[in-house]
Amino acid sequence: MKINSPLEVYKYLPQTNCSDCGEATCMAFASHLIDRSLKLEDCKPILEDKFKKKYLELGELMAPEIREVIIGVGEKAVAVGGDDVLYRHQLTFFDQPAFAIDVWDTMPEDELIERVKFIRDYRKFYVGRFLTIDMIAVRSTSNDPARFKETVSKVMENTDLPLILCSLNPEVLKAGLKVAGKSKPLLYAATKDNWQAVSDLVLEYDVPAVLFAPDDLDTLKSLAGTFLEMGREDLILDPGTKPQGKDLRESFENFLKIRRAGVREGQRDIAFPLMAVPMTAYLANDDPVSASYWETVLTSIFSVRYGDIMILHSIEPYALLPELHIRDTIYTDPRTPVKVDPKVYEVGSPGKDSPVIVTTNFALTYYTVESDLASNGIDCYLLAADTDGLGVEAAVAGGQLTGKTITDGFNKDNFDFKNMTSHNTVILPGLAARLQGDMEDTSGLNVKIGPPDSGRIPGWMEKNWPPEVKS
Amino acid sequence: MAKKLKLSELGSMLSDLDVEALEGVHIEGDIELELDSMGGLNPQLSYMLGHETAQIAQHLINISRLLGYPVDQLLGATGLAPTPGVTRPQELLRAKFQVNRIEEWKNPIQEVTFGATSSDGGTRKSTVTVGGENALPYYFDSPMPHRNHITMDVFDMPIGMAKAVKANYEDVIDSPAEWAKKVVNDFGADMVTIHLISTDPMIKDTSAREAAETVADVLQAVDVPIVIGGSGNPEKDPEVLEKAAEVAEGERVLLASASLNLDYERIAKAANDYGHVVLSWTQLEINAQKELNRKLMKQCKVKREDIIMDPTTAALGYGLDYAYTNMERIRLAGLIGDNELSFPMSSGTTNAWGAREAWMVGSPLKEDSDWGPREYRGPIWEIVTGLTLALAGNDLFMMMHPGAVAVLKEITQSLHGSLDRDAIDISNWVSAEV
Numbered sequence: 001m002k003i004n005s006p007l008e009v010y011k012y013l014p015q016t017n018c019s020d021c022g023e024a025t026c027m028a029f030a031s032h033l034i035d036r037s038l039k040l041e042d043c044k045p046i047l048e049d050k051f052k053k054k055y056l057e058l059g060e061l062m063a064p065e066i067r068e069v070i071i072g073v074g075e076k077a078v079a080v081g082g083d084d085v086l087y088r089h090q091l092t093f094f095d096q097p098a099f100a101i102d103v104w105d106t107m108p109e110d111e112l113i114e115r116v117k118f119i120r121d122y123r124k125f126y127v128g129r130f131l132t133i134d135m136i137a138v139r140s141t142s143n144d145p146a147r148f149k150e151t152v153s154k155v156m157e158n159t160d161l162p163l164i165l166c167s168l169n170p171e172v173l174k175a176g177l178k179v180a181g182k183s184k185p186l187l188y189a190a191t192k193d194n195w196q197a198v199s200d201l202v203l204e205y206d207v208p209a210v211l212f213a214p215d216d217l218d219t220l221k222s223l224a225g226t227f228l229e230m231g232r233e234d235l236i237l238d239p240g241t242k243p244q245g246k247d248l249r250e251s252f253e254n255f256l257k258i259r260r261a262g263v264r265e266g267q268r269d270i271a272f273p274l275m276a277v278p279m280t281a282y283l284a285n286d287d288p289v290s291a292s293y294w295e296t297v298l299t300s301i302f303s304v305r306y307g308d309i310m311i312l313h314s315i316e317p318y319a320l321l322p323e324l325h326i327r328d329t330i331y332t333d334p335r336t337p338v339k340v341d342p343k344v345y346e347v348g349s350p351g352k353d354s355p356v357i358v359t360t361n362f363a364l365t366y367y368t369v370e371s372d373l374a375s376n377g378i379d380c381y382l383l384a385a386d387t388d389g390l391g392v393e394a395a396v397a398g399g400q401l402t403g404k405t406i407t408d409g410f411n412k413d414n415f416d417f418k419n420m421t422s423h424n425t426v427i428l429p430g431l432a433a434r435l436q437g438d439m440e441d442t443s444g445l446n447v448k449i450g451p452p453d454s455g456r457i458p459g460w461m462e463k464n465w466p467p468e469v470k471s
Numbered sequence: 472m473a474k475k476l477k478l479s480e481l482g483s484m485l486s487d488l489d490v491e492a493l494e495g496v497h498i499e500g501d502i503e504l505e506l507d508s509m510g511g512l513n514p515q516l517s518y519m520l521g522h523e524t525a526q527i528a529q530h531l532i533n534i535s536r537l538l539g540y541p542v543d544q545l546l547g548a549t550g551l552a553p554t555p556g557v558t559r560p561q562e563l564l565r566a567k568f569q570v571n572r573i574e575e576w577k578n579p580i581q582e583v584t585f586g587a588t589s590s591d592g593g594t595r596k597s598t599v600t601v602g603g604e605n606a607l608p609y610y611f612d613s614p615m616p617h618r619n620h621i622t623m624d625v626f627d628m629p630i631g632m633a634k635a636v637k638a639n640y641e642d643v644i645d646s647p648a649e650w651a652k653k654v655v656n657d658f659g660a661d662m663v664t665i666h667l668i669s670t671d672p673m674i675k676d677t678s679a680r681e682a683a684e685t686v687a688d689v690l691q692a693v694d695v696p697i698v699i700g701g702s703g704n705p706e707k708d709p710e711v712l713e714k715a716a717e718v719a720e721g722e723r724v725l726l727a728s729a730s731l732n733l734d735y736e737r738i739a740k741a742a743n744d745y746g747h748v749v750l751s752w753t754q755l756e757i758n759a760q761k762e763l764n765r766k767l768m769k770q771c772k773v774k775r776e777d778i779i780m781d782p783t784t785a786a787l788g789y790g791l792d793y794a795y796t797n798m799e800r801i802r803l804a805g806l807i808g809d810n811e812l813s814f815p816m817s818s819g820t821t822n823a824w825g826a827r828e829a830w831m832v833g834s835p836l837k838e839d840s841d842w843g844p845r846e847y848r849g850p851i852w853e854i855v856t857g858l859t860l861a862l863a864g865n866d867l868f869m870m871m872h873p874g875a876v877a878v879l880k881e882i883t884q885s886l887h888g889s890l891d892r893d894a895i896d897i898s899n900w901v902s903a904e905v
Contacts, residue, residue: 087800089800121840122840124839125838130838166901168901192563214898221567221568229564231556244892245894247892252609253610260570265571293851293878297858304859322787322855326859329791330792334792375837376835394754453827455827
């Protein structure tokens with residue numbers, strides 16, 4: 001983004017304060033444009049003809065430093081790139097890296113379909129939503145156009161996830177485009193040897209493409225410049241992912257260099273999304289567990305440092321789970337609040353015999369506990385104690401979670417155990433076990449210690465609930 | 472008068488001139504534009520000199536064209552254009568990639584050494600040095616002087632552990648000395664951390680004196696540098712660490728830890744009196760970290776070379792985003808000159824095992840896909856947690872699972888550039904049968 005203050009943006013806006021965008025003033029709208037929480041197109045008046053010049057100028061000034069490339073069509077289309085900063089705390093990273101898992105055209109058909117369905121359906125619940133896999137990379141291991149075409153068709157019959165068509169042979173790519181050409185697949189790849197034929201396909205089908213030049217940034221830049229000359233902006237660069245030793249370090253450096261050139265130095269002709277290929281781990285490891293582990297390690301490195309799209313091979317859950325989590329970790333918006341309102345929440349429809357459970361108001365802790373309870377059909381009251389957004393363990397150590405702060409939390413919300421419950425009992429998290437005495441003294445309640453992880457509450461309930469009520 | 476003008480020279484010519492002054496430039500005689508290093512009109516030049524310069528270059532090309540010089544042919548712009556309006560170059564534009572180093576990173580991170588050999592009054596066979604960086608880890612701006620190091624956890628009593636971890640320690644769980652030997656000899660630990668958790672009044676309330684004996688046993692059992700950890704009880708820890716520091720006099724151990732919620736002056740004094748290093752521990756708060764470091768230096772007179780920071784490690788999926796960004800901000804602040812933050816960092820990477828994904832048999836949620844076998848999930852959780860923080864600038868890792876230790880060593884040393892491995896040809900990975 002070439003401008004960074006709302007005032008500069010404001011100059012280009014209609015300045016009518018019409019509030020059609022939902023903001024009270026054009027200045028307020030401008031600050032949302034700066035933090036990219038609203039889009040320029042949310043301002044309807046600026047789309048009118050009389051503002052066209054300003055609209056175009058502002059659009060250019062506000063374009064992200066790294067181009068954004070769209071792959072696929074419809075709901076499942078993915079956007080990659082679009083970043084404006086080198087470190088997430090400076091704003092946030094946009095467009096989390098797209099994960100594509102590979103299939104290949106020499107697979108038996110039943111295995112192919114099973115693998116596609118697995119990729120399509122894999123999901124992991126996390127803080128109120130599901131982490132999923134974004135794309136399928138179809139590789140030609142046969143180098144046979146007819147076979148590739150048939151494989152692409154089979155994949156498309158079973159999923160609407162966007163595709164990457166992978167072959168260095170333009171004839172093979174062309175065969176794939178004959179069936180997938182209308183769904184905007186990503187072509188992998190144009191190289192210094194095949195770029196002319198691949199560029200013919202890119203122009204004919206109007207699709208995004210990866211430019212691949214392993215360990216050679218000059219050639220990579222040449223390829224980018226050449227495609228730009230042809231008017232193509234939807235390009236992705238693959239500088240090569242060497243899987244091990246000093247070569248891996250060189251690959252890592254290449255990602256750093258390209259992104260720095262694009263974001264910090266404004267070198268537009270290299271400011272494209274980057275592709276990492278962690279599945280090269282399989283070229284260096286024969287043992288499948290080692291390969292899968294190493295692929296996870298490479299995926300983590302390039303999720304942290306500037307990989308925008310990746311091709312993976314392992315479908316082992318022990319690889320997928322950390323991969324899905326590390327990219328979420330890095331691409332979570334650091335500007336979103338980390339706390340929920342400190343109060344007593346109702347999970348399901350609690351009554352007088354329902355348990356009363358304590359957790360903290362750290363959003364992650366709260367949502368984890370809440371989803372464990374809701375998913376297992378446990379009706380209860382859940383206090384999100386005000387720990388200023390700390391988790392249980394840290395808040396106990398730091399003194400933000402004590403008998404007093406928990407009691408205050410119930411009192412503030414007028415939660416009276418005598419009226420609301422038949423058992424006069426509160427359940428503390430297992431990690432807050434040391435607060436038991438303090439809590440009993442402060443509140444006069446029966447205090448029970450729950451499990452250290454809320455995932456174990458269902459089992460704990462079977463053994464411990466309802467409680468023996470002391471007289 | 473014949474003059475040969477190269478574009479690179481044009482750059483230096485123009486940098487000395489006002490753009491306005493160029494309007495008076497007359498092109499006379501035999502000007503030859505050598506376009507070999509065009510690189511898309513050399514964006515470095517364009518970037519440096521701005522848009523105007525690029526336009527002038529374009530003017531010069533136009534003038535060349537007027538003069539009849541075949542500039543278009545050199546630019547490859549006269550190729551056949553099958554699609555109307557689309558330029559089709561006949562060959563790849565030539566380009567040279569170039570990027571600058573970060574000039575603001577001028578303030579090196581403090582170097583800190585653990586352990587003392589006989590020549591320095593200790594009994595360790597080797598020492599471990601961390602810190603000294605002039606750039607973010609593994610960046611090309613400046614080589615990282617020391618690789619990352621790993622200290623493995625030993626506890627002074629049997630504790631609850633994830634199954635995948637416990638399997639490695641069942642034979643030594645009752646003997647801290649044997650446990651320490653095992654992590655050094657079998658698992659390649661660079662250092663050993665002895666956690667005196669039994670001293671917690673809520674656990675066993677082991678006396679400081681007894682705990683110090685355990686420390687002496689561990690020092691006897693291994694010859695690598697050691698870390699001494701308390702129980703985390705803020706009332707008891709100062710006393711425990713004082714006694715431990717005394718028994719380890721001269722060994723240059725790391726005392727874990729000084730924090731704002733206990734009497735950090737006593738920990739600092741113990742380090743100063745007996746020649747140790749202090750771990751300055753805060754909870755995911757950069758300003759608290761500055762404050763504690765300042766107090767250790769100014770109020771407690773701890774020397775810079777005796778401080779390392781633990782800004783807190785949260786597990787992957789459970790706050791690692793805060794831990795990562797907190798460390799990255801601390802390191803960046805140190806590199807550009809904040810001397811209250813320019814210390815090496817340590818991570819309690821073992822915390823990764825607190826994530827349910829690391830230890831639970833399967834997902835507690837029916838809506839989830841299969842989580843797979845936990846014996847593979849746990850170690851990778853520890854690895855990814857550690858690796859992420861390594862990329863943020865963490866130097867020393869406190870870890871638990873031997874498999875995780877081995878992989879984290881391999882990956883951090885690969886990125887450090889200190890490992891030779893076979894070259895792998897990736898040029899045709901796309902058709903590989905794997």
